[in-house]
Amino acid sequence: MNIFTCPVCGEMLDFSEKSAVCRNNHSFDRAKSGYVNLLLSKHMGKAVHGDNKLMVRARREFLDKGYYSPLCEKLCQTVKKYASDNSVILDAGCGEGYYTSAVKETVSAEIFGIDISKTAADYAAKRSKNISFAAASVFHIPVKSFSCDVLITLFAPYCGEEFHRVLKENGIMIMAIPSESHLWELKKAVYDTPYKNTVKPYELDNFEFIKSERISFDIELNSNQDIQSLFSMTPYYYRTGRKEQEKLSLMENLKTQCDFELLTYRKS
Numbered sequence: 001m002n003i004f005t006c007p008v009c010g011e012m013l014d015f016s017e018k019s020a021v022c023r024n025n026h027s028f029d030r031a032k033s034g035y036v037n038l039l040l041s042k043h044m045g046k047a048v049h050g051d052n053k054l055m056v057r058a059r060r061e062f063l064d065k066g067y068y069s070p071l072c073e074k075l076c077q078t079v080k081k082y083a084s085d086n087s088v089i090l091d092a093g094c095g096e097g098y099y100t101s102a103v104k105e106t107v108s109a110e111i112f113g114i115d116i117s118k119t120a121a122d123y124a125a126k127r128s129k130n131i132s133f134a135a136a137s138v139f140h141i142p143v144k145s146f147s148c149d150v151l152i153t154l155f156a157p158y159c160g161e162e163f164h165r166v167l168k169e170n171g172i173m174i175m176a177i178p179s180e181s182h183l184w185e186l187k188k189a190v191y192d193t194p195y196k197n198t199v200k201p202y203e204l205d206n207f208e209f210i211k212s213e214r215i216s217f218d219i220e221l222n223s224n225q226d227i228q229s230l231f232s233m234t235p236y237y238y239r240t241g242r243k244e245q246e247k248l249s250l251m252e253n254l255k256t257q258c259d260f261e262l263l264t265y266r267k268s
Helices: 053-064 069-082 098-106 118-127 160-166 184-190 224-232 235-239 242-249
Strands: 019-021 027-029 088-092 110-115 132-135 148-154 167-178 207-221 254-267
Touching: 053 098, 053 118, 053 224, 069 098, 069 148, 069 167, 069 207, 069 254, 088 098, 088 160, 098 110, 098 118, 098 148, 110 118, 118 132, 148 160, 160 167, 184 224, 184 242, 184 254, 207 224, 224 235, 224 242
Parallel strands: 088 110, 088 148, 110 132, 148 167
Antiparallel strands: 019 027, 167 254, 207 254
């Protein structure tokens, strides 16, 4: 089964071992890992942050150690509640595929993943050979309209228009966001004036809000490598000065709260 479409003309893609081609002969390469690059240069914007090989590898190693497993377990439980074996699921902003592969192990559905990072898409495809991955932007999703029963968006940019378009009637969107106390102890250790996260109102245009579930737990990190990996997964990484980076480089132990919200919506 395939739901990927040509990012140039919108026609369905036919896949072979080395490429994906639409009926208008627009062709896109498939990497050895299996993902297809459907990212057009005009969709990338001026800069693409957080998706170089070093940072994707750090995120993969951190997640694979199970630090965020309570969130992953709750996500899988929620997906299982709304998805059946015949469902089509899209992970929009799948990263290196940690959560995507866990969902696949939970439900026998058809699962697809996209990420703007080619490195992340490559890592995801290497992790899970039974999931179809593509490098693509969530603001220009190369997926057939009304083709998805469930859409997952975890800490990724939000594009309501595109998410609404690809979901079937009454389709489900599951979103993970950091709650107010997420990584509070880490922020106190790094910044002179830390602040709690602001959680925006849950209401979204064209989506019916179903529920929010709070997932809060503590993690203890006993190496600077894990602390650096965690910090690099956050938006703070890109706006942290030399002084704060030096503080971070000296930390060998950290106990901090992880505080998430899992939001469930229905397409309206």
